[in-house]
Amino acid sequence: MANIIRIENIANHVGEEVTIQGWLYNRTGKGKLVFLQVRDGSGIVQAVVFRPSVSPEVFEAADHLSQESSLVVTGRVRAEGRAPGIPGGYELDVSDLRVIQQAADYPITPKEHGIEFLMDHRHLWIRSRKQWALLRIRATVMRAIRSWLDSHGYLEVSTPILTPAAGEGTTTLFEVDYFGEPVYLAQTGQLYNEATIYAFGKVYCFGPTFRAEKSKTRRHLTEFWMVEPEVAFCDLEQLMEIEEQFVSYIVQTVLQERKLELAVLERDTSALERVQPPFPRISYDEALDRLAAIRAATPDPELKELLAIEWGSDFGSPHETELTKQFDRPLFVYGYPTACKAFYMEPWPGRPEVCKSVDLLAPEGYGEITGGSERISDPELLLQRIHQEGLPEEAFRWYIDLRRYGSVPHSGFGLGVERTVAWIAGIHHVRETQPFPRTLGQVYP
RNA sequence: UCCUCGGUAGCUCAACAGGCAGAGCGGCCGGCUGUUAACCGGUUGGUUGUAGGUUCGAGUCCUACCCGAGGAGCCA
Numbered sequence: 001m002a003n004i005i006r007i008e009n010i011a012n013h014v015g016e017e018v019t020i021q022g023w024l025y026n027r028t029g030k031g032k033l034v035f036l037q038v039r040d041g042s043g044i045v046q047a048v049v050f051r052p053s054v055s056p057e058v059f060e061a062a063d064h065l066s067q068e069s070s071l072v073v074t075g076r077v078r079a080e081g082r083a084p085g086i087p088g089g090y091e092l093d094v095s096d097l098r099v100i101q102q103a104a105d106y107p108i109t110p111k112e113h114g115i116e117f118l119m120d121h122r123h124l125w126i127r128s129r130k131q132w133a134l135l136r137i138r139a140t141v142m143r144a145i146r147s148w149l150d151s152h153g154y155l156e157v158s159t160p161i162l163t164p165a166a167g168e169g170t171t172t173l174f175e176v177d178y179f180g181e182p183v184y185l186a187q188t189g190q191l192y193n194e195a196t197i198y199a200f201g202k203v204y205c206f207g208p209t210f211r212a213e214k215s216k217t218r219r220h221l222t223e224f225w226m227v228e229p230e231v232a233f234c235d236l237e238q239l240m241e242i243e244e245q246f247v248s249y250i251v252q253t254v255l256q257e258r259k260l261e262l263a264v265l266e267r268d269t270s271a272l273e274r275v276q277p278p279f280p281r282i283s284y285d286e287a288l289d290r291l292a293a294i295r296a297a298t299p300d301p302e303l304k305e306l307l308a309i310e311w312g313s314d315f316g317s318p319h320e321t322e323l324t325k326q327f328d329r330p331l332f333v334y335g336y337p338t339a340c341k342a343f344y345m346e347p348w349p350g351r352p353e354v355c356k357s358v359d360l361l362a363p364e365g366y367g368e369i370t371g372g373s374e375r376i377s378d379p380e381l382l383l384q385r386i387h388q389e390g391l392p393e394e395a396f397r398w399y400i401d402l403r404r405y406g407s408v409p410h411s412g413f414g415l416g417v418e419r420t421v422a423w424i425a426g427i428h429h430v431r432e433t434q435p436f437p438r439t440l441g442q443v444y445p
Numbered sequence: 446u447c448c449u450c451g452g453u454a455g456c457u458c459a460a461c462a463g464g465c466a467g468a469g470c471g472g473c474c475g476g477c478u479g480u481u482a483a484c485c486g487g488u489u490g491g492u493u494g495u496a497g498g499u500u501c502g503a504g505u506c507c508u509a510c511c512c513g514a515g516g517a518g519c520c521a
Contacts, residue, residue, distance in 0.1 A: 032478055034480095035479075082479065107456075108456085110470095110482045114513090116513050116514075217519095420521095
């Protein structure tokens, strides 16, 4: 057996005899030639089996190899412009081939399949090119998130997943029995981050969060990953500067490191190249004016109906989509009405009906990818807001306590990994951005 | 939870106005020295989502239920 290599490094081995361990992705034949597309997890390469070049047993095995059979193949690497694959352009002239297991009938063929079938076979679907590319982009997004934060002075601090009380309202929580007491799967780590900034200054938590919303849209999962940075001595304006640096870094990192994967997904990268600071900023009030103008201009009565909105309401996805169409990069909308946001947000100076909140809306209809705010730092005001919202003061005792010992203005935001990946990768539905997504009505496999 | 659409071979779908349940792909057998979701010939393959009902006759019509998709609301 020759030197075992990974397909992603194949360009370094032209002219050498090498061995690849992998699985059969696809096979075509042409008489005395058999073309095997072999994947090894790092890429796909075409292995060419020519009848006169191998033993009759090897040719017979290659000619009858079923899709997804595991194999070890040895041959000489040759640069060949006609060869398909990832990266493509290289192929293996096979001298020997050993079948580890002849696979049973593999259900996912290179032809079309419906989403129900694919989701039921998610454990196999992740082997397919586009899913493979997508999950590699996801991994890069997650690494870029940690890399930027770690190199800008943030400390990763783990927050609990089993939590005693709601972060923001009680209707969307998964309840778990905790030795006879009800506890809830975390929908945010933010309140804990507000404690840990007083120990570390700049922190983030990063992990799965859970929402029991009965949402059936292309932007929702019941279990999704969120990174939540929180910063002491930081106001809303500074927060937006952090966010635009952070998001731009993530996008540019994927552009640099995942070119092949973006090509597999046929993503138009020119829109991503524009994602550089500064991002446009508009207030909620201005957003409403713009929506009114769009509404007045459209001849479509259905869109007119969808875009109807009164001051004080949060945006629906048609509003977000129409607003972001007016810009060529992510859009900040700040200063939402207090009534449609969480209790802990700092009021706008002189306008208590507005709070110092900001959402970042992704282009191309992917919706809100971050939500953040400056937090209330005054203990009396915080207590008052908790009462106004009818929340149980007892559950928030420790949270209010934070405001008694060196309270400072502070801000933070949460970024949803799946929406960010879906946007960068240019795929339609967030469910494909997770290896095993949990959606309303799907917890298998 | 609401609205819309759908469920037929392993997969993707067709089946006129209620009248013999079909095609392509996949699998299997054979052919081909450059295939890219190859191509050519042959072959295999069905409890039409479930339970009732109408009818001489139901994939098709009616009722209920189950499952899925798309969207809304809610949200990242």
